[in-house]
Amino acid sequence: MAAPQQFFSYVDGNAGSFIQRLAKAVAIPSVSGDGSSRKHVFAMAEFLAHEMEALGIQVNSVDLGNHVLDGEELPLPPVILGSFGHDPKKKIILVYGHYDVQPALVSDGWDTDPFVLSPDEKTGRMYGRGASDDKGPLLGWLNVLEAHIKSNIELPVNLRFCFEGMEESGSEGLDELINSRVGPGEFFDGVDCVCISDNYWLNDRTPCVTYGLRGIAYYKVQVSGPQRDLHSGVFGNTVHEPMTDLIHLLGQLVSTKGEIKIPGISSLVAPVTADEMKRYEVLDYTVADIEHSAGAQVAISDNKTRVLMGRMREPSLSIHGIEGAFSAPGAKTVIPARVSGKFSIRLVPNMTPENVDILVFRYLQEEFAKLGTKSALKIENLHGGKPWLADPNHWNYRAAIKATETVYKKTPDLTREGGSIPVTLTFAEALGVNVLLLPMGRGDDGAHSTNEKLDRSNYIEGTKLLGSYLHEVGIISKS
Amino acid sequence: MAAPQQFFSYVDGNAGSFIQRLAKAVAIPSVSGDGSSRKHVFAMAEFLAHEMEALGIQVNSVDLGNHVLDGEELPLPPVILGSFGHDPKKKIILVYGHYDVQPALVSDGWDTDPFVLSPDEKTGRMYGRGASDDKGPLLGWLNVLEAHIKSNIELPVNLRFCFEGMEESGSEGLDELINSRVGPGEFFDGVDCVCISDNYWLNDRTPCVTYGLRGIAYYKVQVSGPQRDLHSGVFGNTVHEPMTDLIHLLGQLVSTKGEIKIPGISSLVAPVTADEMKRYEVLDYTVADIEHSAGAQVAISDNKTRVLMGRMREPSLSIHGIEGAFSAPGAKTVIPARVSGKFSIRLVPNMTPENVDILVFRYLQEEFAKLGTKSALKIENLHGGKPWLADPNHWNYRAAIKATETVYKKTPDLTREGGSIPVTLTFAEALGVNVLLLPMGRGDDGAHSTNEKLDRSNYIEGTKLLGSYLHEVGIISKS
Ligand SMILES: [Zn+2]
Ligand SMILES: [Zn+2]
Ligand SMILES: [Zn+2]
Numbered sequence: 027m028a029a030p031q032q033f034f035s036y037v038d039g040n041a042g043s044f045i046q047r048l049a050k051a052v053a054i055p056s057v058s059g060d061g062s063s064r065k066h067v068f069a070m071a072e073f074l075a076h077e078m079e080a081l082g083i084q085v086n087s088v089d090l091g092n093h094v095l096d097g098e099e100l101p102l103p104p105v106i107l108g109s110f111g112h113d114p115k116k117k118i119i120l121v122y123g124h125y126d127v128q129p130a131l132v133s134d135g136w137d138t139d140p141f142v143l144s145p146d147e148k149t150g151r152m153y154g155r156g157a158s159d160d161k162g163p164l165l166g167w168l169n170v171l172e173a174h175i176k177s178n179i180e181l182p183v184n185l186r187f188c189f190e191g192m193e194e195s196g197s198e199g200l201d202e203l204i205n206s207r208v209g210p211g212e213f214f215d216g217v218d219c220v221c222i223s224d225n226y227w228l229n230d231r232t233p234c235v236t237y238g239l240r241g242i243a244y245y246k247v248q249v250s251g252p253q254r255d256l257h258s259g260v261f262g263n264t265v266h267e268p269m270t271d272l273i274h275l276l277g278q279l280v281s282t283k284g285e286i287k288i289p290g291i292s293s294l295v296a297p298v299t300a301d302e303m304k305r306y307e308v309l310d311y312t313v314a315d316i317e318h319s320a321g322a323q324v325a326i327s328d329n330k331t332r333v334l335m336g337r338m339r340e341p342s343l344s345i346h347g348i349e350g351a352f353s354a355p356g357a358k359t360v361i362p363a364r365v366s367g368k369f370s371i372r373l374v375p376n377m378t379p380e381n382v383d384i385l386v387f388r389y390l391q392e393e394f395a396k397l398g399t400k401s402a403l404k405i406e407n408l409h410g411g412k413p414w415l416a417d418p419n420h421w422n423y424r425a426a427i428k429a430t431e432t433v434y435k436k437t438p439d440l441t442r443e444g445g446s447i448p449v450t451l452t453f454a455e456a457l458g459v460n461v462l463l464l465p466m467g468r469g470d471d472g473a474h475s476t477n478e479k480l481d482r483s484n485y486i487e488g489t490k491l492l493g494s495y496l497h498e499v500g501i502i503s504k505s
Numbered sequence: 506m507a508a509p510q511q512f513f514s515y516v517d518g519n520a521g522s523f524i525q526r527l528a529k530a531v532a533i534p535s536v537s538g539d540g541s542s543r544k545h546v547f548a549m550a551e552f553l554a555h556e557m558e559a560l561g562i563q564v565n566s567v568d569l570g571n572h573v574l575d576g577e578e579l580p581l582p583p584v585i586l587g588s589f590g591h592d593p594k595k596k597i598i599l600v601y602g603h604y605d606v607q608p609a610l611v612s613d614g615w616d617t618d619p620f621v622l623s624p625d626e627k628t629g630r631m632y633g634r635g636a637s638d639d640k641g642p643l644l645g646w647l648n649v650l651e652a653h654i655k656s657n658i659e660l661p662v663n664l665r666f667c668f669e670g671m672e673e674s675g676s677e678g679l680d681e682l683i684n685s686r687v688g689p690g691e692f693f694d695g696v697d698c699v700c701i702s703d704n705y706w707l708n709d710r711t712p713c714v715t716y717g718l719r720g721i722a723y724y725k726v727q728v729s730g731p732q733r734d735l736h737s738g739v740f741g742n743t744v745h746e747p748m749t750d751l752i753h754l755l756g757q758l759v760s761t762k763g764e765i766k767i768p769g770i771s772s773l774v775a776p777v778t779a780d781e782m783k784r785y786e787v788l789d790y791t792v793a794d795i796e797h798s799a800g801a802q803v804a805i806s807d808n809k810t811r812v813l814m815g816r817m818r819e820p821s822l823s824i825h826g827i828e829g830a831f832s833a834p835g836a837k838t839v840i841p842a843r844v845s846g847k848f849s850i851r852l853v854p855n856m857t858p859e860n861v862d863i864l865v866f867r868y869l870q871e872e873f874a875k876l877g878t879k880s881a882l883k884i885e886n887l888h889g890g891k892p893w894l895a896d897p898n899h900w901n902y903r904a905a906i907k908a909t910e911t912v913y914k915k916t917p918d919l920t921r922e923g924g925s926i927p928v929t930l931t932f933a934e935a936l937g938v939n940v941l942l943l944p945m946g947r948g949d950d951g952a953h954s955t956n957e958k959l960d961r962s963n964y965i966e967g968t969k970l971l972g973s974y975l976h977e978v979g980i981i982s983k984s
């Protein structure tokens with residue numbers, strides 16, 4: 027049976043109190059990337075644990091030890107593990123969320139205090155740091171549980187919660203924790219599938235479920251020559267200049283049309299199936315949406331499928347900048363002695379940081395040799411992560427699609443995303459189960475930007491969506 | 506008659522007191538580029554004016570008004586104009602120097618206090634900011650005058666002094682002052698030639714006189730696309746990336762061998778004469794010297810003449826850096842929305858900022874069009890200056906060469922320099938007379954670097970050189 031009507035009624039009837047819960051959470055500036063806010067991240071963990079315990083969840087706040095941030099040793103915020111239900115006849119659903127947020131200052135350009143949830147009655151938008159990323163979705167799960175308890179509806183699944191406080195700062199310690207708790211009798215033992223609500227619809231109209239993420243391989247290419255920076259008047263046209271060499275090298279990486287020039291990359295990319303191709307064609311997302319979101323008419327093609335595939339299932343190569351060169355305003359006449367180009371490649375199946383590394387290193391070395399310079403080359407892989415792809419025909423996805431149709435009266439877009447959410451891959455690999463990304467917010471929420479918001483309707487209907495999803499999973503377990 | 510023996514004896518006999526004079530000057534931290542040091546620049550002007558008046562020079566410290574530095578309105582240090590001698594039978598020689606210095610902090614890596622002249626008795630090196638650039642040479646002129654007065658030797662020329670306090674910060678106000686004082690009866694009226702001692706030998710062995718300087722044209726090439734920085738995960742391979750476009754564009758400017766690829770540039774360069782060619786061949790400066798000075802084996806050729814011509818009489822193009830891209834350490838996955846490449850071209854006769862601008866703008870626009878990108882291009886010339894070339898066969902040069910041979914028992918290298926000293930061109934054009942660059946210091950003095958030094962022998966023999974030069978000019982005037 028799908029989610030009962032009392033559940034929906036309770037959510038509608040208690041929207042105000044749910045928004046109050048979100049307001050309390052937004053009021054705690056749990057910025058993980060700024061050492062001076064660390065106490066607020068801990069306060070947020072306590073607030074959450076308290077809310078969870080009040081709902082009858084067994085809570086275990088796991089201490090992850092210390093780490094060093096900007097030279098300062100700091101305690102890591104705990105990972106909050108929670109359990110609700112131990113019925114062997116029901117599936118065990120693991121939900122993940124994070125209670126830390128990105129930094130936010132009024133002086134960055136916020137129109138309201140970022141740490142006061144500020145609803146705009148006319149548009150229904152509720153502004154505040156973390157409203158959409160990821161406090162709204164995380165509290166959505168608590169709202170669902172409250173609705174069931176207060177309405178005396180039996181929860182159709184066993185729930186496990188994994189809420190972390192360092193997601194915006196590299197999820198330090200999380201992978202180790204997960205991998206240490208997967209054995210028999212451990213916290214993650216027996217989980218049937220995972221649901222993560224920490225992404226967004228493609229647009230502001232159509233809900234989606236997401237079954238893929240790109241990986242990344244990030245490179246630093248250093249070219250060095252003189253022992254120290256030189257004056258271009260004195261040394262121009264007498265020595266090999268590392269900047270000239272680096273610019274030539276970076277120019278061999280990718281065409282202005284986005285084609286990666288590194289031999290062997292394209293043959294690593296899994297071919298498109300007809301089934302997959304159709305998914306891009308039906309997505310409610312246009313070239314105009316991409317350009318609206320970039321703020322300018324700069325799409326790499328007029329062909330919607332080409333553009334969407336460029337984001338979702340093709341690799342990309344972006345040159346981010348150069349370290350060690352003159353980067354300030356003004357006109358300095360320096361020949362920099364040592365410059366490092368930074369670029370990264372977004373990975374898709376069947377690319378891995380390892381098989382891409384081999385191609386990148388070999389190509390850069392070959393192209394550098396062609397330059398005939400006396401400068402020296404050094405290549406480093408700064409970090410890497412594999413792409414993730416789930417089977418969108420799995421029951422976990424079928425449940426999410428059904429729930430979306432129930433709540434939004436619309437078939438959700440079936441999407442893959444261009445960025446990375448590393449924990450997705452960790453869960454998939456450590457638990458060996460299907461992982462689903464089920465977003466609450468819209469594409470224009472501005473996570474990580476100024477004036478982050480969550481629409482009231484997304485919060486309330488999103489809470490219904492999460493609850494309905496559990497019931498759809500429950501139906502499958504019983505059938 | 507060449508400089509009399511009493512002059513040389515006086516200089517040798519008073520070396521200690523001349524070094525004391527330099528020590529007093531170095532002790533005044535007259536850093537023109539730092540507003541908080543401005544009072545010291547004024548103190549230095551007062552010190553100088555006082556020394557000059559004590560020698561009987563008529564001094565006029567010219568107020569140049571105010572300027573704005575880092576948002577702060579500050580009074581400009583005066584230009585000190587001085588006159589000594591009004592004998593119509595003698596030539597009028599204008600000497601230029603600057604009494605301001607580059608910034609210096611012990612924490613930059615100085616081994617001694619930069620504002621305490623610190624002689625190393627073993628090597629004869631005297632360390633201190635401004636020792637070589639340009640307090641030593643400037644005080645050299647006062648030493649010469651003192652030696653003549655105290656030894657009762659008649660000065661063979663009329664002297665005019667022009668000492669500025671803003672050379673290290675763009676010589677603000679100087680050009681206007683010079684141009685306003687060239688008319689009949691004005692300060693610069695009747696000047697027969699100019700001698701500037703504010704450059705260096707090529708090496709640490711052989712004195713030189715310098716008859717040419719390169720000019721410069723400095724460009725900022727901005728490529729813009731998205732309205733704001735984008736996330737490479739979300740937007741990689743969906744939009745045209747300004748960094749990719751800019752890297753391709755900058756890659757079209759110059760080869761790794763230093764050849765400028767902009768059509769039309771090479772045909773602006775004046776052809777080499779046989780006479781000029783011979784000068785490079787005999788210079789006491791090798792590829793090994795260049796590489797020693799760059800601190801690495803990175804010379805653009807093994808051919809000495811090619812390398813020296815690259816610095817002295819060929820243009821060069823250096824890419825200095827990129828503004829607006831990711832330039833910090835670490836790994837940020839940004840697609841920068843607007844990036845500006847900075848590059849400059851060193852100009853030689855017959856290049857001018859104007860004729861080069863036309864070629865650069867047209868070429869960049871054409872190459873950008875070929876990229877087929879939707880990004881936008883904007884090109885700016887940030888600043889420019891013409892090259893300068895004097896006739897090394899002029900009597901002003903013959904006098905300097907003769908004086909060098911007398912003092913150092915060596916024929917000086919006849920050099921052109923790769924950088925710019927804008928006041929050289931201003932004097933040449935405003936006064937219409939021959940300008941000579943007659944250095945006191947050595948190529949390894951480290952002007953603008955940590956541990957700047959002037960060798961004791963260069964200060965003392967250099968003082969003799971400046972005096973001898975005046976006598977050689979005097980011979981010519983009488984003959
Ligand atoms: Zn998030
Ligand atoms: Zn986030
Ligand atoms: Zn100088």
Ligand SMILES: [Zn+2]
Nearest residue numbers: 638673952953
């Ligand atoms: Zn200087």
